[in-house]
Amino acid sequence: xxxxxxxxxxxxxxxxxxxxxxxxxxxxxxxxxxxxxxxxxxxxxxxxxxxxxxxxxxxxxxxxxxxxxxxxxxxxxxxxxxxxxxxxxxxxxxxxxxxxxxxxxxxxxxxxxxxxxxxxxxxxxxxxxxxxxxxxxxxxxxxxxxxxxxxxxxxxxxxxxxxxxxxxxxxxxxxxxxxxxxxxxxxxxxxxxxxxxxxxxxxxxxxxxxxxxxxxxxxxxxxxxxxxxxxxxxxxxxxx
Amino acid sequence: xxxxxxxxxxxxxxxxxxxxxxxxxxxxxxxxxxxxxxxxxxxxxxxxxxxxxxxxxxxxxxxxxxxxxxxxxxxxxxxxxxxxxxxxxxxxxxxxxxxxxxxxxxxxxxxxxxxxxxxxxxxxxxxxxxxxxxxxxxxxxxxxxxxxxxxxxxxxxxxxxxxxxxxxxxxxxxxxxxxxxxxxxxxxxxxxxxxxxxxxxxxxxxxxxxxxxxxxxxxxxxxxxxxxxxxxxxxxxxxxxxxxxxxxxxxxxxxxxxxx
Numbered sequence: 001x002x003x004x005x006x007x008x009x010x011x012x013x014x015x016x017x018x019x020x021x022x023x024x025x026x027x028x029x030x031x032x033x034x035x036x037x038x039x040x041x042x043x044x045x046x047x048x049x050x051x052x053x054x055x056x057x058x059x060x061x062x063x064x065x066x067x068x069x070x071x072x073x074x075x076x077x078x079x080x081x082x083x084x085x086x087x088x089x090x091x092x093x094x095x096x097x098x099x100x101x102x103x104x105x106x107x108x109x110x111x112x113x114x115x116x117x118x119x120x121x122x123x124x125x126x127x128x129x130x131x132x133x134x135x136x137x138x139x140x141x142x143x144x145x146x147x148x149x150x151x152x153x154x155x156x157x158x159x160x161x162x163x164x165x166x167x168x169x170x171x172x173x174x175x176x177x178x179x180x181x182x183x184x185x186x187x188x189x190x191x192x193x194x195x196x197x198x199x200x201x202x203x204x205x206x207x208x209x210x211x212x213x214x215x216x217x218x219x220x221x222x223x224x225x226x227x228x229x230x231x232x233x234x235x236x237x238x239x240x
Numbered sequence: 241x242x243x244x245x246x247x248x249x250x251x252x253x254x255x256x257x258x259x260x261x262x263x264x265x266x267x268x269x270x271x272x273x274x275x276x277x278x279x280x281x282x283x284x285x286x287x288x289x290x291x292x293x294x295x296x297x298x299x300x301x302x303x304x305x306x307x308x309x310x311x312x313x314x315x316x317x318x319x320x321x322x323x324x325x326x327x328x329x330x331x332x333x334x335x336x337x338x339x340x341x342x343x344x345x346x347x348x349x350x351x352x353x354x355x356x357x358x359x360x361x362x363x364x365x366x367x368x369x370x371x372x373x374x375x376x377x378x379x380x381x382x383x384x385x386x387x388x389x390x391x392x393x394x395x396x397x398x399x400x401x402x403x404x405x406x407x408x409x410x411x412x413x414x415x416x417x418x419x420x421x422x423x424x425x426x427x428x429x430x431x432x433x434x435x436x437x438x439x440x441x442x443x444x445x446x447x448x449x450x451x452x453x454x455x456x457x458x459x460x461x462x463x464x465x466x467x468x469x470x471x472x473x474x475x476x477x478x479x480x481x482x483x484x485x486x487x488x489x490x491x492x493x494x495x496x497x498x499x500x
Contacts, residue, residue, distance in 0.1 A: 014488030056477060058484040077463045077477045078272050098437055098459050099430035
């Protein structure tokens with residue numbers, strides 16, 4: 001479902017002496033439907049960068065990133081947009097919303113964009129907000145004023161409201177209490193059971209053990225980070 | 241995946257000079273149905289010149305602006321007759337000015353401002369026109385009781401919303417906006433952005449938004465074009481251009497935004 005081939009990325013900082021920073025060098029791996037793969041490596045190894053490249057948020061200089069039959073590296077903006085609407089979900093660490101829009105509509109929004117009726121989209125949004133323990137009295141308010149943990153849960157609800165065949169999760173369990181962490185892990189397990197191909201970043205080791213089938217150490221592909229041995233994409237045996 | 245095959249607007253090699261000075265040069269892009277494109281750049285970068293060339297307020301020196309008309313299919317609007325282009329401006333196209341005063345008739349009531357555009361496309365039944373005008377005032381969150389008041393009695397934010405109602409009442413397919421939130425205070429801006437976003441989605445509109453406000457394009461636009469000295473220096477997905485800008489000027493633009 002998600003397939004990376006010889007993917008490399010550099011940042012060129014034109015306004016800082018045209019410094020060229022190599023961040024990712026020659027990554028190849030694939031994720032099958034129903035599989036969850038964890039990106040690991042120390043802070044700064046390029047986990048989030050790689051994830052943003054897969055989402056088309058960062059430009060990839062060379063190689064190909066195929067999601068289904070679309071190569072996101074070469075795709076037109078409108079193809080990427082259609083892809084994000086229908087196929088590729090992304091739960092980032094930060095919630096970015098239009099001010100004033102009620103939480104319920106923020107969560108229902110991805111379904112509305114797919115042409116689902118307002119009632120149906122809201123019903124599904126309510127279901128997820130309830131599961132994630134966002135009290136009903138907050139649903140009509142904009143999430144901009146919510147606490148960090150609440151915003152994170154709204155973000156997760158929004159990310160899981162549509163059953164995307166491919167998903168990217170950036171620290172989905174960070175800043176959550178035990179109860180909500182459990183809810184998020186079961187949402188991930190349900191998405192896997194539904195056939196979603198998932199790539200995740202988890203600092204929470206127990207969570208990683210539970211939902212991920214394999215680990216890929218990103219620092220192996222980071223030029224200048226030589227602390228790691230050459231073992232390419234250390235793989236954990238599938239337990240489940 | 242669902243993507244339309246034929247662009248709604250196809251712009252090819254638009255250039256406009258003011259004497260020896262370049263207004264804009266060699267601009268080409270395709271806009272597909274339902275897409276919102278932002279054009280950003282500093283003052284004098286040519287973004288307003290480009291917008292005015294696209295809608296026919298200025299005649300470009302070179303290039304084509306091909307619009308997919310309902311009746312005749314794709315047609316170059318730069319070579320259309322004036323009457324044809326005016327008809328387009330009253331039906332499928334809408335233009336939202338930065339200053340609402342430029343897009344409204346200040347001496348006519350709010351309802352009249354909205355109704356006038358309906359009459360221009362042939363509506364004659366007074367009751368229907370008034371009902372539609374009232375409905376649109378409510379959609380842009382103006383109290384229906386103000387239907388007979390003149391826009392001179394409205395606040396800046398209300399005038400801007402009235403201008404939007406006047407423009408959208410005939411169900412256009414393409415909306416051009418020139419700094420639609422410029423000059424409004426931030427709370428009013430947020431309200432207007434929310435409103436515009438909802439209307440764009442519900443009506444399936446395509447839009448071209450010229451602005452210097454990067455936060456506005458991030459929220460409204462699918463795609464972004466960055467202009468400098470009359471030329472497009474970078475174009476792509478909005479979040480990609482803002483988060484991973486490639487050109488030196490785009491990097492400068494993005495890194496110059498003050499954090500709140």
